[in-house]
Amino acid sequence: MSGSTRRAGRRGWKGWSTVSQRVPTVRDVAVRAGVSVGTVSKALNNRGQLREETRARVVAAARDLGFRPNALAQSLQSGRTYTVAVITTDRFGRFGNPLMLGVEDALGADRVSVFLCDTRDDPIREHHHAQTLDERRVDGIIVAGRRKQTRPPLAVASGVPVVYVIAQSSDPSDFCVTTDDVGGGALAGRHLLAAGRTHIGHITGPERFADPRERAAGLQSVLDSAGLDLAGGQVFYGEWSEDWGRRAAEMLLHAAPDTDAIFCGSDQIARGVVETLRDRRLRVPGDIAVVGFDNWEPMAAGCRPPLTTVDPNLREVGRVAATRLLDMIAGTPVQGSTETVPAWLMLRESTGVRLVDPQS
Amino acid sequence: MSGSTRRAGRRGWKGWSTVSQRVPTVRDVAVRAGVSVGTVSKALNNRGQLREETRARVVAAARDLGFRPNALAQSLQSGRTYTVAVITTDRFGRFGNPLMLGVEDALGADRVSVFLCDTRDDPIREHHHAQTLDERRVDGIIVAGRRKQTRPPLAVASGVPVVYVIAQSSDPSDFCVTTDDVGGGALAGRHLLAAGRTHIGHITGPERFADPRERAAGLQSVLDSAGLDLAGGQVFYGEWSEDWGRRAAEMLLHAAPDTDAIFCGSDQIARGVVETLRDRRLRVPGDIAVVGFDNWEPMAAGCRPPLTTVDPNLREVGRVAATRLLDMIAGTPVQGSTETVPAWLMLRESTGVRLVDPQS
């Protein structure tokens, strides 16, 4: 509970009043240390020339008082807030998590705090957030979409650095960090080829999205180089659901009974596929190898057998985005207009890799 | 890209310089409108007595200049930042998502921005964040743990309202909002009883955690009232994994072959259980009904059959926590030291509910 007067606003405290314990300012520290406010500032920021004894006295006074510099006042005069915002349309969805982790990796080292704004796919909300962030004078903004698409630039005051993630701005001069879906598809394809599979099918999400199309293109290019055709003669586009995975697997096996590998556009789809295979008494990876996409741990690891899957490296995407943003804030011009982060392959058992137990 | 001098700090802009477009202040608006800064403030905030014509002129000037009030300056003088922080130990995990959604539900209406801080279960990190938040003068803090346990109070300046979520503070005077796991367990139990099941088993997570114990207690109390015993004669405590669900289901069926319902401590466990049941040619819900816990949509809905599951109502927990925090900030004393949010049951097919298609 603990409520007491801790603010300095002239309006004073409007709540129930308790002991009036003002939060200490440089002035209080100065009085206690028997010096002036200027000296306090210098002592606490290691600036200027000060006698060691004085500095120590000030530091001690600050410590005794529990002095915390007011970041608002500091920012007001420095013009830097050490604050950035992440605007996500993702409804705090699962893709946002690794991304945020990466962002914090990069930002945490720099004492930068993060405003999290969820637009819930509502342009009104987004605009509202953009305005608020303007007013708060954030140093920079990361705009994260969950799909590869082009979106209008964030309506924000000119001059605030913005980095787009996955969904890129329609303004070609804006900078964007994104995943490598073509590369991810190719990775899966090469892995299956290396495992000796030659009849590879592909089941994925909606064709109207760019992401699944790119993944399919990556796979296709690898098959082309190997002189192979897609099992079933087509990409099975559908939905991002387990159920689609189940149904599409039936279709694929019906069209191409000799299929010996299936690359899936998501781990959810892959789970559905694996379930159908099990129902049909087909062994994974014995008869058919399966590769997923996302490396969504609980989905992929919980699968039986555990799923080999393409990890789009979202955490790294977040880290890169934040790093570039910091660069822009510092004034270092970032080169290029889009940076693509390579995907990598998480090897589990669904493609026949036998993981060696380090214990044995 | 767009980088220009937009800050007012005396240090000036250290980056590459472009057109020097200062961000407009009340002063600029005042000049353009031909009035004084005080008048601008009144006009823009609808305060004091002003001629309508003047007000309009000021508003127009502000609009023309793209004026955005500097929130830092406002906060400095008002003592309110309209900013709260959510500190989570959850590594941005999945439980944090619905929680954050609820928090934003409550906060969004009030123009309050959210700092998101992830401690990654590291007390050092937590302390560091607490200090930063102190300096930023946030109006309040929500501390969210992912498990029901007692934790030391957040080391933060006295006077900042703090609401704990799920994990409660060891200081009994601190306020906490949490889930109703006993109630959730009871809900599951009553539902299964109502479905005519009388041999109900329970498979759940580690016994050392309070959450699974409470869920088990809730189920047990319902069984007691009905004069029934737990199928298998014990709660099957284990891990939060599908694999444990698979193994435990074998054990339970071995111990009590007449089991006709299984309540699982998580949706992941439930998926494992369902898989084992399918392998054994047992129909769900025909032979055995299954109830999960979490209502983790992709897990529960992707299951075949879709999983009836207890929804711990995390979004509501977040909403309540934020609402109470706003109350505390406003000075309204919150009553009680813990508020428990009721769980509810998401009905799907794994307990025999036949969902009526609204189309037909």
Next chain:
DNA sequence: TTGTAGGCGTTATCAT
């Protein structure tokens, strides 16, 4: 080596 004063952008009080 230390103190003084001005300003960051805004709001509120008190003159006018």
Next chain:
DNA sequence: ATGATAACGCCTACAA
């Protein structure tokens, strides 16, 4: 009805 001015808390020239 409007203007001038003093805070809010801090930092940094510049003066002492």
